[in-house]
Amino acid sequence: MTIRVVLADDEGMIRAGLRMLLDYQPDIEVVGEASDGAEAVSVVLRTRPDVLLIDIRMPRVDGIEATRRIIEELPATRIIVLTTFDEDSYVTGALRAGASGFLLKVSPPEQLLDAVRTVADGRGLLDPAVTLRVIQSLATAPQHDPAHASRLGELTDRETDVLRLVARGLSNAEIAAELYLREATVKTYLSRMLMKLGLRDRVQAVAFAYESGLVRPGSH
Structure with a gap:
């Protein structure tokens, strides 16, 4: 195509x-x-x-x-x-x-x-x-959005972990190593997380993580 x-x-x-x-x-x-x-x-x-x-x-x-x-x-x-x-x-x-x-x-x-x-x-x-x-x-100029924060409750603990690590700039392979998961499993969690939050890709996920308050300046 x-x-x-x-x-x-x-x-x-x-x-x-x-x-x-x-x-x-x-x-x-x-x-x-x-x-x-x-x-x-x-x-x-x-x-x-x-x-x-x-x-x-x-x-x-x-x-x-x-x-x-x-x-x-x-x-x-x-x-x-x-x-x-x-x-x-x-x-x-x-x-x-x-x-x-x-x-x-x-x-x-x-x-x-x-x-x-x-x-x-x-x-x-x-x-x-x-x-x-x-x-x-x-991270240095987050715009906290309460509506975004409330949507975090739709995620499972593992999906939240993946979102947090995506916002830190980690690749799927690095997230897999951090969470002791297979890379294919990380991709599944990532897809589910994006779908639940109505996000198109990991770029949008980075912004959402900061705007929701899930990740804050200096957090790891």
Whole structure:
């Protein structure tokens, strides 16, 4: 199945480079481009792609607001935010808006391709170089949501343990080692936890864990 992608960046050269890379792949097709956030929303609503690659800093409407508007209209759209090292606050804002992945603009081509395929497959993705920074940013400025906290009661103890470790940035293999479980069992708990909480992926789970108060700054 072909993965349909829209590109949103205010720099034409970047869009051209991304299009060249993506269109060369037999399983990926670029179906639209946008030069600002407002245009990105329009193009996505018209073309209904599987994945949107979007820059954060753009004219008229930035990537965070565009992400929020798109997720409100088309919640199944998978959005990868392209970021730089100095944009931690933007990244956490995009996460809360509904982005499924975060990737540094300097990432190698193979990492970008893997990111597109990963989020198109329904999984969330954080660039390893920004994962810890995103988690630290959430931890230092948590926005406690009582509604989120009440939903924690829907989880079993094991599902809660998995959520807590996901929020600490651990991989499935690391969670399995921590809880003395098989990795396949961790995946099962993760899937059940996401379904019960109405979350799409582990990226959203990280934000939920901090906003619910399950994980607090300095907790381990």
